[in-house]
Amino acid sequence: xxxxxxxxxxxxxxxxxxxxxxxxxxxxxxxxxxxxxxxxxxxxxxxxxxxxxxxxxxxxxxxxxxxxxxxxxxxxxxxxxxxxxxxxxxxxxxxxxxxxxxxxxxxxxxxxxxxxxxxxxxxxxxxxxxxxxxxxxxxxxxxxxxxxxxxxxxxxxxxxxxxxxxxxxxxxxxxxxxxxxxxxxxxxxxxxxxxxxxxxxxxxxxxxxxxxxxxxxxxxxxxxxxxxxxxxxxxxxxxxxxxxxxxxxxxxxxxxxxxxxxxxxxxxxxxxxxxxxxxxxxxxxxxxxxxxxxxxxxxxxxxxxxxxxxxxxxxxxxxxxxxxxxxxxxxxxxxxxxxxxxxxx
Amino acid sequence: xxxxxxxxxxxxxxxxxxxxxxxxxxxxxxxxxxxxxxxxxxxxxxxxxxxxxxxxxxxxxxxxxxxxxxxxxxxxxxxxxxxxxxxxxxxxxxxxxxxxxxxxxxxxxxxxxxxxxxxxxxxxxxxxxxxxxxxxxxxxxxxxxxxxxxxxxxxxxxxxxxxxxxxxxxxxxxxxxxxxxxxxxxxxxxxxxxxxxxxxxxxxxxxxxxxxxxxxxxxxxxxxxxxxxxxxxxxxxxxxxxxxxxxxxxxxxxxxxxxxxxxxxxxxxxxxxxxxxxxxxxxxxxxxxxxxxxxxxxxxxxxxxxxxxxxxxxxxxxxxxxxxxxxxxxxx
Numbered sequence: 001x002x003x004x005x006x007x008x009x010x011x012x013x014x015x016x017x018x019x020x021x022x023x024x025x026x027x028x029x030x031x032x033x034x035x036x037x038x039x040x041x042x043x044x045x046x047x048x049x050x051x052x053x054x055x056x057x058x059x060x061x062x063x064x065x066x067x068x069x070x071x072x073x074x075x076x077x078x079x080x081x082x083x084x085x086x087x088x089x090x091x092x093x094x095x096x097x098x099x100x101x102x103x104x105x106x107x108x109x110x111x112x113x114x115x116x117x118x119x120x121x122x123x124x125x126x127x128x129x130x131x132x133x134x135x136x137x138x139x140x141x142x143x144x145x146x147x148x149x150x151x152x153x154x155x156x157x158x159x160x161x162x163x164x165x166x167x168x169x170x171x172x173x174x175x176x177x178x179x180x181x182x183x184x185x186x187x188x189x190x191x192x193x194x195x196x197x198x199x200x201x202x203x204x205x206x207x208x209x210x211x212x213x214x215x216x217x218x219x220x221x222x223x224x225x226x227x228x229x230x231x232x233x234x235x236x237x238x239x240x241x242x243x244x245x246x247x248x249x250x251x252x253x254x255x256x257x258x259x260x261x262x263x264x265x266x267x268x269x270x271x272x273x274x275x276x277x278x279x280x281x282x283x284x285x286x287x288x289x290x291x292x293x294x295x296x297x298x299x300x301x302x303x304x305x306x307x308x309x310x311x312x313x314x315x316x317x318x319x320x321x322x323x324x325x326x327x328x329x330x331x332x333x334x335x336x337x338x339x340x341x342x343x344x345x
Numbered sequence: 346x347x348x349x350x351x352x353x354x355x356x357x358x359x360x361x362x363x364x365x366x367x368x369x370x371x372x373x374x375x376x377x378x379x380x381x382x383x384x385x386x387x388x389x390x391x392x393x394x395x396x397x398x399x400x401x402x403x404x405x406x407x408x409x410x411x412x413x414x415x416x417x418x419x420x421x422x423x424x425x426x427x428x429x430x431x432x433x434x435x436x437x438x439x440x441x442x443x444x445x446x447x448x449x450x451x452x453x454x455x456x457x458x459x460x461x462x463x464x465x466x467x468x469x470x471x472x473x474x475x476x477x478x479x480x481x482x483x484x485x486x487x488x489x490x491x492x493x494x495x496x497x498x499x500x501x502x503x504x505x506x507x508x509x510x511x512x513x514x515x516x517x518x519x520x521x522x523x524x525x526x527x528x529x530x531x532x533x534x535x536x537x538x539x540x541x542x543x544x545x546x547x548x549x550x551x552x553x554x555x556x557x558x559x560x561x562x563x564x565x566x567x568x569x570x571x572x573x574x575x576x577x578x579x580x581x582x583x584x585x586x587x588x589x590x591x592x593x594x595x596x597x598x599x600x601x602x603x604x605x606x607x608x609x610x611x612x613x614x615x616x617x618x619x620x621x622x623x624x625x626x627x628x629x630x631x632x633x634x635x636x637x638x639x640x641x642x643x644x645x646x647x648x649x650x651x652x653x654x655x656x657x658x659x660x661x662x663x664x665x666x667x668x669x670x671x672x673x674x675x676x677x
Contacts, residue, residue: 082612124425
């Protein structure tokens with residue numbers, strides 16, 4: 001079978017990985033190809049800080065919470081091996097700050113050592129009077145994506161630098177299954193009014209004395225529209241901006257000024273940090289992740305598509321859970337096409 | 346009114362902290378720091394600088410608690426200010442792990458560090474050789490930055506520094522009214538304190554910027570302390586060993602033990618190695634002593650013998666020493 005994955009961000013690559021892991025010994029031959037016009041280090045996943053944390057509340061979307069947990073546990077399991085360094089995965093603790101008391105977040109049992117903030121800790125952050133401390137994971141796109149790419153290439157997955165115009169285009173070249181991991185640009189392949197850009201802008205700075213992430217939450221301003229400071233392995237990512245409907249991928253100075261001033265108020269030591277660069281990206285925002293099969297009527301044969309896009313600002317956080325689910329959906333197609341183990345007598 | 350001349354012997358973290366406390370609080374005193382070694386050549390410079398106390402057996406716990414609280418609060422303010430990077434002071438979260446469950450699970454300093462709690466079972470899974478652990482946030486104070494920062498502060502308070510070896514108190518008593526002895530191991534010779542002894546420590550500095558948490562084995566011999574520019578791996582505790590040369594066997598041992606706790610350091614690039622001698626004593630000595638020198642009573646304030654807890658207790662014991670200097674001034 002030939003599987004064509006569209007998109008080489010964290011979703012595309014990890015989905016290719018899951019499909020390979022689960023089916024390469026069941027379906028032979030299993031040819032997996034990744035098509036994208038954008039590869040690491042230029043994808044949306046590369047620009048993100050790489051901080052594992054879902055939105056505070058899943059609003060009843062327990063499926064997404066389950067996928068988040070699966071991702072966390074999966075990444076955590078690598079920590080006991082030196083492989084974690086090559087993956088860009090490591091632990092980091094920090095603060096979630098709110099301006100008023102709020103219910104415990106959806107991820108409280110997933111992360112490590114979750115607890116309420118003490119009075120003394122809150123005194124460090126004037127203006128915030130409630131929050132939590134926990135240990136979470138970092139998974140840095142700029143390291144993780146090359147690791148995934150290498151993992152896939154070693155196993156024979158081919159990469160093609162090409163913009164795909166339509167699902168039909170790939171189907172016509174002989175792809176049996178198309179996996180659509182095209183993120184924000186999925187609309188170019190199929191209309192989806194629910195998919196919108198959630199523009200983000202960040203400033204990357206050199207401040208190696210910072211070892212904790214600090215995420216503030218302002219329920220009026222909305223998710224990611226409140227300052228956050230996330231140290232990485234080399235640089236610190238400072239944000240946050242979340243502009244729904246803004247397609248502009250250029251960084252702008254007004255956003256920079258606001259981000260910077262807010263962050264310096266939150267963490268005064270940033271005043272002496274060296275600013276390295278700005279970056280903007282478009283979070284592929286959707287009311288919920290689109291992770292489902294679609295059989296598109298076409299001649300001569302229907303086109304089997306697995307959609308896996310719309311992960312908003314939590315792609316890295318949820319990627320493994322979604323990739324495994326996408327692989328499961330792939331399994332359904334395998335069964336249907338009679339290519340599964342039962343078919344071999 | 347004649348200015349009282351105070352001399353502080355020693356320019357490690359204890360000496361400079363004490364000098365700053367005195368100079369800033371007592372403008373009527375002229376304060377001079379005399380030392381053979383200044384940063385980056387002091388014992389303090391090589392220390393990782395993580396604030397984590399021990400309990401001295403013969404000093405009332407309340408006094409030790411006060412020392413640690415004063416040190417912690419002072420450094421926390423700096424860590425959270427715009428001076429953090431200049432001073433080399435940062436917040437550090439991590440764990441202290443125990444191979445056997447300790448008798449005292451909550452030490453006297455547990456309320457002073459931030460967010461002290463026991464490790465969860467899930468967290469302990471990462472350390473199969475260990476049965477119990479404490480997680481908390483403390484401070485890391487890197488003396489290679491902190492000492493120069495303190496020295497600037499000292500000079501701003503009109504303090505003076507002089508680099509020279511002090512051989513005996515007598516020579517000092519001729520030029521100074523009050524002597525503050527922060528000479529660490531130097532006290533063996535300077536004041537004839539035979540209770541002071543070196544405890545040799547070797548550390549490696551490695552490049553592992555993905556490490557954000559400290560890990561310390563409760564035996565104090567194996568630890569991983571991520572810092573601003575590198576990660577300190579340690580260590581050794583060799584009593585009465587004055588060898589300042591890097592020992593290859595120790596290097597091997599440190600790497601093996603640290604690697605067991607955190608496999609990602611196994612292949613980390615070693616940037617440098619260092620050996621220091623902790624100025625150890627059964628109890629740290631923070632007290633007054635009027636020393637008779639050639640028939641003259643000379644007021645001395647002692648502040649030495651901090652062992653491996655110099656950074657941890659410097660500011661608190663410095664404030665204590667300041668109080669003792671004040672007592673002398675009141676008596677004059």
